[in-house]
Amino acid sequence: MTQVFDQYSTTDEVLAGVSLAGQRVLVTGVSAGLGVETARVLAAHGAQVVGTARDLAKAQGATHAVRDQARDGGSLELVELDLASLVSVRKCADALVADGRQFDVIIANAGVMATPMGHTADGFETQFGTNHLGHFVFVNRMASLLKAGGRLVNLSSSGHRYSDVDLIDPGFDQTEYDPFVAYGRSKTANILFAVEFDRRHKSRGVRATAVHPGGIQTELGRHLGADGLDNTLASINADLAAEGKPAFEWKTVAQGAATSVWAAFVAPGEDIGARYCENGHVSHVSDGMIGPISEGVRSYALDPENAKALWAKSEDMVGEQF
Template identity: 45%
Template sequence: MTTPQQPIGSGFGARSTATDVLEGIDLTGKLAVVTGGYSGLGLETTRALVAAGAHVVVPARRPILATEALGEEAEVAALDLADLDSVRTFADAFLASGRGIDIMINSAGVMASPETRVGPGWELQFAANHLGHFALVNRLWPALAGREARVVSVSSRGHHYSDIRWDDVHFATGYDKWQAYGQSKTANVLMAVHLDAIGREHGVRAFALHPGGIYTNLARHIPLAEQIANGWADAEGNPVDPSFKTPPQGAATQVWAATSPRLAGLGGVYLDDCEIAGIGGSAEDRTGVAAYAVDPDSAARLWAYSAEATGVDLLVKG
């Protein structure tokens, strides 16, 4: 498979921080939308973008908590990605403001949750991590097109756990929390691949990425015993894995994706440690990006599936 998944020599690495990658970059006058931008890596991302001069809008499932975390640093609005009516309400209100979007970072997500059904019986992780963001990007398209905007989807090395389960996307025949998470993260990458393919003629480029292993509240659904067994935490719940990044380091790759001049003219690629990742890896070592996650035919198929499921498609006028 011919692929643009080739490292470009970014000059940054696993221990670079969001502040590092933004050095010398002025975002004054730019508007960024960061889903989940009030906790964990999303909060670090919001603060880094604000420090560089951007105005940041944070759609939040828990707007009161978001306002407490951010104060007047960012603009907060209500949004539940697992509820398509909520997505529509947020998008309609934003478009009514007449503003454009220069940076959109899809950072909100859920990991390894217990089996939960939302909407018309959708599996929660696929619904919140992928379908909600798909609908949001499509509804906000008028604010993105024609602005040299970047759309960044926060995926994970966990995408190696599963390709798209075309015969049973919503786990009607048995649930596995890690396979469900992996499928949703593969969907994040495939969405970036196809969004970039259709968006580049409108000036919109798209990226997906693995932020690194970071100990945040994203792990809230994982029992402590499982975290200990995985070597992530000790008996008191303190992180012990030496490979874990700090939150500022974990936010670096998505901020780099959203702002780096080195990525001008590029898109539709998966990033890791502030670099374009190579093709490869496995569920065991989880390095690189799985070939199935950047396959353009699979990306187009997922786009069509998602458009039918959500009833929203920027390719369909009206």
């Protein structure tokens, strides 16, 4: 009987009895939070993990548990990657390609949230440039390293419901900047990237999916500030109270990373390919009214034509064809 997981399931529970010995996995953003926990549980089950970080010194200090708990040939190798700089992205991807060792899974975990208006080194709006375009170039440059039957897992968010992508004005040049709208655009882009990547690579058994980790207190929320976070929680709890539901509870980091490893190693590929997953299962499409922490994915985020259009726009923006 297939094990059923939910919002309370942890990474260790999801991978209970699963050996990843001999598997090689790339995880972006292993200097804190979900990235560190993802790397830890993978190495503890025997995987050879390559973790990327913008600040290698910070990542080295944050990943002691990864190395300490590695078993059955599990290991961690750190490489430098700044997703907000295409020079860094291309340098890192090209070095991995030159190395030639293949990957069973790529987990695109790194990201930023609700940042003030700003730009990447290449002039892209910070959130779209970092969360989407950085990963778009990085993953596509090294797509040849994904083994047949491998997987790409993109970390998205329920925040994708803030906004569809805007292919006319992706940089807010013509519209007023809103940090959550910008975040929503980037998280929708993460899903659409998985949809189109899956279409392009499934003929060789490579499947791509997007996952929502849930609400976790990590460095991702550092731009909200204490007041912003308190106000957001108060609004969520007011909505829940009106629905007669209990107050919101944060997930632990181990619970937050569980869906990533479930989608990468446990779920059947045909179930999760070109889909959006949360709480240890594939989510449903919901375009109506939906609570801030309720499950559901907007149809625009899974639309194949929207995904193709974003891919073409992304290629145009980065000046590279894949």
